[in-house]
Every structure is written in C-alpha cells, then in structure tokens.
Amino acid sequence: MHIAEGFLPPAHAIGWTIAAAPFVVHGARAVVKEVRENPESTLLLGAAGAFTFVLSAIKLPSVTGSSSHPTGTGVGAILFRPPVMALLGTVVLLFQALLLAHGGLTTLGANAFSMAVVGPWAGYGTYRLARRASGNLLVGVFAGMMIADLSTYVTTSLQLALAFPDAESGFLGAAVKFLGVFAVTQVPLAVAEGFLGVLLFRVLTVNARPELERLGVLRPQPTDEATR
Numbered sequence: 001m002h003i004a005e006g007f008l009p010p011a012h013a014i015g016w017t018i019a020a021a022p023f024v025v026h027g028a029r030a031v032v033k034e035v036r037e038n039p040e041s042t043l044l045l046g047a048a049g050a051f052t053f054v055l056s057a058i059k060l061p062s063v064t065g066s067s068s069h070p071t072g073t074g075v076g077a078i079l080f081r082p083p084v085m086a087l088l089g090t091v092v093l094l095f096q097a098l099l100l101a102h103g104g105l106t107t108l109g110a111n112a113f114s115m116a117v118v119g120p121w122a123g124y125g126t127y128r129l130a131r132r133a134s135g136n137l138l139v140g141v142f143a144g145m146m147i148a149d150l151s152t153y154v155t156t157s158l159q160l161a162l163a164f165p166d167a168e169s170g171f172l173g174a175a176v177k178f179l180g181v182f183a184v185t186q187v188p189l190a191v192a193e194g195f196l197g198v199l200l201f202r203v204l205t206v207n208a209r210p211e212l213e214r215l216g217v218l219r220p221q222p223t224d225e226a227t228r
Contacts, residue, residue, distance in 0.1 A: 002059070002069070002096070002111050003156065005104025012163045017109025020090070023117045027086030034080060041080075044211055048076035049088040051200075055193070056092060056115065059102055060185050068185035070193045071152050074145030075200065077120035078127050079215055089116025114155035123148025137218065141201045146194035153186040154179065 008016070034041050055072030076085040090112040096102040103111045127144025131137065157178035166173035204212060212218040 002056075002093070002103030003107040003159065005097070005101075006106055007104075008107050008110055008159075008163050010106075012159070013106045013109060015109075016107075016113050016159065020086075020109045020113040020117055023083070023086040024090050024112065027083045027088070027090075027116075030081070030083040031087050034084065038214070040211070041215075044079065044208070045076075045084070045088070048079060048085075049092060051075050052085075052089060053092045053095065055196075057096060057100060057102065060189075068153070068182060068189060070189050070196075071115050071119050071149050072193070073115060073119045073152070074123040074127070074141075074148035074193070074197060077124040077148060078141060078144055079212075079217060082117075082120035082124045085120035086112075086116050089120065092116075110159050111156075114159060115152045118155045119148040119152035122151035137205070138198045138201060141197045142194040145197035146190045149190035149193045150186065153182050153190070157182055 031045065034045065052072035052075070055070040058069050060068045073085050073089050076088055090108070093103055093108055093111050093115065094105075097104050097108060123144040126147040127140040130143035131140030134140065158175055160178050161171050161174035164174060165171045166177065169176075205218065209218060209221075213220045
C-alpha cells in the first residue's frame with residue numbers, strides 16, 4: 001500500500017521517516033554482513049529484492065491517496081530474516097517512487113515502515129509460529145507471506161487514520177473505514193500471495209536446496225555415510 005507523494009501532513013511524513021530510519025540502517029549493516037560472510041548469497045538477495053519489486057509494482061486503485069498490491073517482503077524475511085528486508089524493501093520503494101510514480105519521496109518513510117519493517121517482522125514471526133506448530137515448511141511460508149501482506153495493509157490504514165481522523169468518530173472511526181475499504185482488494189491479494197509463496201518455495205527446495213540449508217530454512221539431508 002503505497003501512500004502517494006505529498007499525501008501525508010509534513011509532521012507525519014517526518015515522524016514516520018524517523019521511525020523507519022533505525023531499521024533501515026540496521027538492515028544495511030545486516031546486508032553488508034551477509035554479503036561479506038557469504039558472498040554466494042548475493043544472487044539470492046538480489047532475487048528477493050526483485051521479487052518484492054515486481055509484486056509490489058502490481059498496483060490496484062484503492063483508498064484515495066493509496067493503492068492495494070502484493071508486497072513480496074515475506075520471501076526475503078523468511079530467507080534472510082526481517083532486518084535485511086528493511087533495506088531491500090526501502091530500496092524497492094525508492095525505485096518505485098522515482099521510476100513508476102508509486103508512492104513518493106515525502107511518504108517514503110511511512111511506506112517503508114509499513115512494508116519494509118512491520119510486514120517482514122509480522123510475516124517472519126507468523127512463519128516461525130506456524131512452522132513450529134505444523135512442522136511443515138510450506139504451511140509456514142503460506143502463513144508468513146499472507147500475514148506480511150495483511151500487516152502492511154493494517155499499518156497503512158492506521159497511518160492514514162492517524163493523519164486524517166474522522167470528524168465525528170476520530171482515529172478509531174477513520175481506521176475502521178480505511179481497513180474496510182482496503183479489505184475488499186487486500187485480503188484476496190494476501191491469500192494469493194501466500195499461495196504464490198508456496199509455489200516459489202517448492203521450486204527453491206528443488207533448485208536451491210543447499211542454499212536453503214545454509215540459511216537454516218531446511219534441515220540438511222542425511223549423507224550416505226550417516227545412514228550406513
């Protein structure tokens with residue numbers, strides 16, 4: 001959910017930028033550390049960023065001043081942990097603002113906080129809980145990617161409600177209205193994104209199993225020596 005350029009009051013735009021900044025700086029350090037210690041991760045990091053860029057560029061009109069779209073941040077959060085996605089997601093949002101006019105520079109902090117910070121953390125936490133409860137990777141991936149999307153939508157709705165409270169019912173009334181309007185497009189998109197994540201990880205388990213094992217997503221397969 002990209003909030004459009006100039007749509008937020010200046011104080012809100014600055015506040016969300018300040019809130020997102022520590023996560024992005026931490027994410028930059030996490031990316032540098034990952035690349036330095038594991039150079040072979042560079043390709044998969046780029047793929048995670050590209051996946052987020054492509055999915056979040058699929059924009060559907062929604063509430064005035066915003067839009068509905070998949071986020072794609074759950075993949076990177078599951079593979080590399082949420083701090084990495086704080087940087088990758090912000091870079092994606094910056095390029096989309098400059099190249100596609102999705103979101104904007106003044107609202108970059110707010111959009112980064114919802115999509116690159118809250119979404120990845122909520123999605124990763126859900127992934128861990130679902131996987132621990134079910135013992136199944138794909139169940140965890142589905143739940144994690146769906147919640148990463150939904151939590152972004154909820155955060156954006158609250159950001160808009162905070163900036164534009166209802167004249168009669170205030171913040172809560174505005175939040176209910178924004179959440180309700182977004183839900184028409186965002187809930188189906190979140191479910192679809194969960195299924196897409198399942199398909200993607202099916203492919204990765206076949207074609208990139210050693211990398212998934214190194215990242216701790218999959219347990220190493222027993223070797224022939226260990227099974228003798």
